[in-house]
Each structure stands twice: as C-alpha cells, then as structure tokens.
Amino acid sequence: MPAPLPSELAYIRFVSVENMMKLVHSIGIETMLKDLARYIEDDFRRWEDFDKTPRVASHSAEGVIELMPTSDGEDYGFKYVNGHPSNTKVGLQTVTAFGLLARVDTGYPELLCEMTLLTALRTAATSAMVARHLAPKQARTMALIGNGAQSEFQALAMRAIVGIDTLRMYDIDPAATRKAVGNLEGQGFTLVPCDTPEEAVEGAQIITTCTADKQYATILTDNLVGDGQHINAIGGDCPGKTELHRDILNRADVFVEYPPQTRVEGEIQQMPEDFEVTEMWQVISGTAPGRVNDRQITLFDGVGFAIEDFSALRYLRDKLSEHPFYQELDIIADPDDPRDLFGMLQRAAPD
Numbered sequence: 001m002p003a004p005l006p007s008e009l010a011y012i013r014f015v016s017v018e019n020m021m022k023l024v025h026s027i028g029i030e031t032m033l034k035d036l037a038r039y040i041e042d043d044f045r046r047w048e049d050f051d052k053t054p055r056v057a058s059h060s061a062e063g064v065i066e067l068m069p070t071s072d073g074e075d076y077g078f079k080y081v082n083g084h085p086s087n088t089k090v091g092l093q094t095v096t097a098f099g100l101l102a103r104v105d106t107g108y109p110e111l112l113c114e115m116t117l118l119t120a121l122r123t124a125a126t127s128a129m130v131a132r133h134l135a136p137k138q139a140r141t142m143a144l145i146g147n148g149a150q151s152e153f154q155a156l157a158m159r160a161i162v163g164i165d166t167l168r169m170y171d172i173d174p175a176a177t178r179k180a181v182g183n184l185e186g187q188g189f190t191l192v193p194c195d196t197p198e199e200a201v202e203g204a205q206i207i208t209t210c211t212a213d214k215q216y217a218t219i220l221t222d223n224l225v226g227d228g229q230h231i232n233a234i235g236g237d238c239p240g241k242t243e244l245h246r247d248i249l250n251r252a253d254v255f256v257e258y259p260p261q262t263r264v265e266g267e268i269q270q271m272p273e274d275f276e277v278t279e280m281w282q283v284i285s286g287t288a289p290g291r292v293n294d295r296q297i298t299l300f301d302g303v304g305f306a307i308e309d310f311s312a313l314r315y316l317r318d319k320l321s322e323h324p325f326y327q328e329l330d331i332i333a334d335p336d337d338p339r340d341l342f343g344m345l346q347r348a349a350p351d
C-alpha cells in the first residue's frame with residue numbers, strides 16, 4: 001500500500017536557489033536591496049525586542065561553520081553559514097548559506113530557504129543602510145577592494161541607497177576585478193579598475209573592503225585613509241581574520257552591530273576589550289550620534305549579525321504572498337493523533 005499523503009500541516013514553504021533568482025529578477029535587484037535595507041533598519045530600530053547572542057562558530061584550519069539564531073518573540077529565525085577563504089581555489093564558494101523562519105507560539109517552522117544569494121543581498125543592504133547614516137552626504141565614489149562574490153551586490157546597494165556612481169576597483173587577483181567589471185558594465189557606473197589599493201582609494205568618499213583571507217591581513221594601512229572617509233569593512237569577520245591596520249581603528253569612530261560578537265570577530269578584536277564603539281541600532285534610533293563632522297573618519301566594522309538574516313527572512317515571507325516563487329516541502333511529520341507518531345510511521349510499513 002502506498003504511504004498516505006502528508007496532511008496540510010506537514011508542509012512549509014521552501015525557496016530554492018532557482019526560485020530566489022526568479023524572485024530577485026521579478027522584484028528588481030535594486031528595489032529588493034532598498035526593501036531589505038528598510039526591513040533591516042526597522043529591526044535595528046526595535047533592537048531591544050530581540051533575543052541576542054553571538055553566533056555559534058565551529059572553527060577549523062580551513063574555515064568556519066556558524067549558526068546565527070534570533071527571535072523577536074513572535075518569529076524565530078536562524079541561518080547556517082560557512083566561511084572558507086580557500087574554497088575558490090577548488091571551485092567552491094567562500095560563503096554558502098541557508099536559513100529557516102519558525103513561529104514562536106507553536107515552534108513550527110514555516111519557511112526554509114537558500115541564503116547564499118540572500119546573504120549577499122542582506123550584507124550589501126546592511127552596508128548601504130549604515131553608509132547612509134555615516135558616509136559623507138555627497139558621497140559618489142567608492143573604492144571596492146576585494147572583487148569576489150559579495151562585491152557587485154555591495155556596488156548596487158551603495159548606488160541604490162547612497163547614490164554611489166563611480167567604483168574604483170582593486171583585487172589581489174586581477175581576474176576577480178575583470179569578472180566584477182564585466183558584471184557591472186553597461187549599468188551606468190563609471191568603473192575604474194586599479195592596480196593597487198593606493199590607486200583605488202584615491203578620491204573615494206567610501207572605502208569598502210570585502211576580501212577573504214584566513215589571517216590578520218592588512219588590506220588598508222593608516223596612510224591610505226584620509227579625513228572624512230567612511231570605511232565599510234565587511235571581510236574581517238572571524239577570530240584571526242582582519243583587514244585593517246590597527247592604527248586606523250585609533251583614528252576612526254567605530255560603529256558595530258552587536259559588540260559581544262564584534263569584539264571576537266571584527267576588526268576591533270585587535271583592540272583592548274574596553275575599546276570604545278557605537279552600536280548602530282543606537283544611531284538609527286537617535287540615541288547616539290553618527291557622523292558629527294566632515295573630517296571624522298567613520299568605520300563600520302561589519303561582521304554580519306543574526307537580526308539582519310531575520311529581517312531578510314521576514315521580508316522573504318512577506319514577498320511570497322505577491323510572488324509565489326516557492327515549493328511546498330513536507331518537512332513536519334504530522335500524525336492524525338499528535339501523540340501517535342509511531343502509528344503514523346506504521347501506516348507506511350510494507351505489507
């Protein structure tokens with residue numbers, strides 16, 4: 001006898017990579033980046049509603065695997081994400097991810113989705129949302145250092161949300177810069193491939209570093225950073241993995257997501273435990289100052305925090321009512337009598 005069909009309660013929505021790609025194109029990538037930035041900013045504004053914990057990281061010689069959970073009391077979300085800087089040498093990505101959203105009242109999951117693309121989108125949306133608060137008002141030129149998987153997303157979000165129109169691009173591997181230039185060509189940017197980081201930062205009001213290297217790297221030294229610039233440093237996001245020389249941290253005002261996580265993973269891991277930082281949610285909710293003058297160097301030490309993924313999952317759930325790019329997956333065992341799980345199993349036993 002064939003196994004009985006699962007009941008309605010067995011199903012949750014599943015957004016595959018294919019459907020995520022369709023969704024992004026159907027909404028339009030810059031619209032989606034702006035929408036995501038709004039959702040993330042709304043959740044930063046209600047920061048105190050969330051359960052917060054540094055992500056749970058499992059380190060190895062090759063990289064890290066992390067779980068990033070949070071809840072606002074109504075919904076619970078988590079993301080599984082890896083970071084393996086040498087993966088690209090064997091044809092694999094540095095970062096891949098998937099995530100889940102569940103109801104807090106019953107604990108039942110309701111949405112499972114790919115989050116490799118969604119992470120790139122939410123990271124870029126977060127960077128640009130933060131830059132809108134901290135970067136010089138007339139910022140038009142950005143140095144983009146590290147031209148790998150995240151880079152085009154960063155560029156598009158900075159245009160959609162901040163108004164960047166010129167990109168000065170540098171990567172230690174010129175093939176990465178060629179790839180990013182190829183992807184961004186014909187989209188209205190002025191693209192300037194550069195041979196050195198020095199050349200890339202020339203005339204830039206924003207410097208984005210999104211490199212991947214499992215070590216204390218020095219992508220930017222103090223002499224490369226001028227008064228008034230905003231640095232968006234997102235590649236230093238693990239113990240022992242940083243991008244900036246510590247002298248920059250001494251000159252800049254440093255803004256972070258969640259200090260207990262950033263002090264372990266961010267650029268500020270190089271600094272003493274009491275090094276002064278401002279939490280971005282306070283700037284957004286108006287309880288702490290952001291940029292206060294034209295000469296100030298502002299630094300977003302972005303490591304990626306669970307609330308940003310929660311916002312992205314919440315956004316995705318809302319969008320699925322207008323854009324049905326999902327499948328139904330029977331992931332919850334659903335016995336007729338909730339206490340008769342064994343009986344349900346037996347219904348599928350061979351005769």
Ligand SMILES: NC(=O)c1ccc[n+]([C@@H]2O[C@H](COP(=O)([O-])OP(=O)(O)OC[C@H]3O[C@@H](n4cnc5c(N)ncnc54)[C@H](O)[C@@H]3O)[C@@H](O)[C@H]2O)c1
Nearest residue numbers: 094146148149150171172176210211212234235302303304
């Ligand atoms: N903060 C966040 O929320 C967040 C989210 C996603 C990824 N990340 C991090 O962002 C970084 C980039 O991720 P990705 O997916 O684009 O990785 P990727 O491997 O696709 O690209 C990284 C690029 O950095 C380049 N690079 C390495 N060392 C360099 C150097 N010294 N100077 C210039 N370029 C250099 C590499 O050649 C490569 O092209 C990673 O470190 C990743 O962990 C952070």
